[in-house]
Amino acid sequence: MAARTTTRRTLAAVLAATTAALLLGACGDQTEAGRSPGADGAGAAKSDAPLFAQLPADIRAAGVIKVGTDATYAPMEFVENGKIVGVDPDVAEALGRHLGVRFVFTSGTFDSLVTSLNSGRQDVVMSSMTDTLARQQGLDDKGQKTGNGVDFVDYFVAGSVVYVRKGNPQQIGSLADLCGKRTAVQRGTTFEEVAKARSKECEAAGKPALAIESFPTDAEAQTRVKAGGAVAGINDYPVAAYLALKADGGNVFEVVGDQIEAGPFGIAVAKDNPELREALKAALAACIADGSYRKALDKWGAGTGAIASASVNAGS
Numbered sequence: 001m002a003a004r005t006t007t008r009r010t011l012a013a014v015l016a017a018t019t020a021a022l023l024l025g026a027c028g029d030q031t032e033a034g035r036s037p038g039a040d041g042a043g044a045a046k047s048d049a050p051l052f053a054q055l056p057a058d059i060r061a062a063g064v065i066k067v068g069t070d071a072t073y074a075p076m077e078f079v080e081n082g083k084i085v086g087v088d089p090d091v092a093e094a095l096g097r098h099l100g101v102r103f104v105f106t107s108g109t110f111d112s113l114v115t116s117l118n119s120g121r122q123d124v125v126m127s128s129m130t131d132t133l134a135r136q137q138g139l140d141d142k143g144q145k146t147g148n149g150v151d152f153v154d155y156f157v158a159g160s161v162v163y164v165r166k167g168n169p170q171q172i173g174s175l176a177d178l179c180g181k182r183t184a185v186q187r188g189t190t191f192e193e194v195a196k197a198r199s200k201e202c203e204a205a206g207k208p209a210l211a212i213e214s215f216p217t218d219a220e221a222q223t224r225v226k227a228g229g230a231v232a233g234i235n236d237y238p239v240a241a242y243l244a245l246k247a248d249g250g251n252v253f254e255v256v257g258d259q260i261e262a263g264p265f266g267i268a269v270a271k272d273n274p275e276l277r278e279a280l281k282a283a284l285a286a287c288i289a290d291g292s293y294r295k296a297l298d299k300w301g302a303g304t305g306a307i308a309s310a311s312v313n314a315g316s
Contacts, residue, residue, distance in 0.1 A: 049100025054279040068122035071107035090296035111188025131266035131315030152266025159259030174257030180208030184221040184230035187214040284310040
């Protein structure tokens with residue numbers, strides 16, 4: 001949460017998932033991926049997976065990669081029938097087949113995920129998080145150093161967009177129409193930054209600033225727009241498109257305007273864990289080559305966000 005960010009693309013029709021899941025919070029779940037390593041007589045972990053040996057020793061021994069996520073973000077990651085599902089868990093499953101470990105997803109608040117990574121509670125963050133230079137360097141929205149920063153293995157591209165209540169009662173055409181309007185966003189996301197930047201533009205043009213309401217979860221921001229407390233929300237395009245298609249049978253939201261500031265989503269890895277970063281990059285390259293990566297995206301109608309090759313820290 002998100003974060004999350006942007007791309008001028010058209011999302012294909014999203015495949016089935018329950019609308020109720022859009023507003024569910026998630027607490028731990030796990031996604032099976034690949035062969036879990038066992039141990040030989042000397043206690044050494046082993047696996048037949050082609051990239052298993054490239055993983056750090058502690059992950060090879062554990063047989064799992066612990067993943068922090070905010071599972072309130074359909075179709076990217078959300079809860080269905082008590083399990084965390086979506087684009088990110090399916091991509092992780094494909095990665096796990098090459099790495100020979102399971103990816104175990106645990107849900108938390110989006111703006112606390114990097115902290116959980118740097119504290120060692122999680123091995124990676126995989127939560128539609130936009131790869132930005134500020135996150136790489138551990139900077140807050142004022143450019144102040146707040147942590148060590150993270151590295152990103154980039155696996156998807158997406159962009160922010162405005163969504164409103166069905167019928168668009170305030171006749172919002174784009175981000176440019178939000179001056180002076182109450183706008184709901186998830187806290188700590190790149191689209192919160194989009195809202196702040198637009199607010200400054202409004203003031204510079206002599207117009208009233210946006211009345212930005214930032215919430216701990218994306219579900220709360222959605223609820224605020226649905227109830228009419230906010231005129232509009234800003235979200236990543238795949239999520240906003242999914243909301244428009246699925247929420248209450250497609251009768252609650254609609255997307256307006258173009259996407260803004262296209263950028264990559266990345267799997268966040270601690271700066272002091274380059275071995276894991278490189279193993280993930282190699283696994284992603286293998287998934288792109290064998291087609292399992294594209295299959296995971298297409299399952300959720302997110303194929304237009306596919307990347308052509310694996311990269312590290314490509315965000316700006």
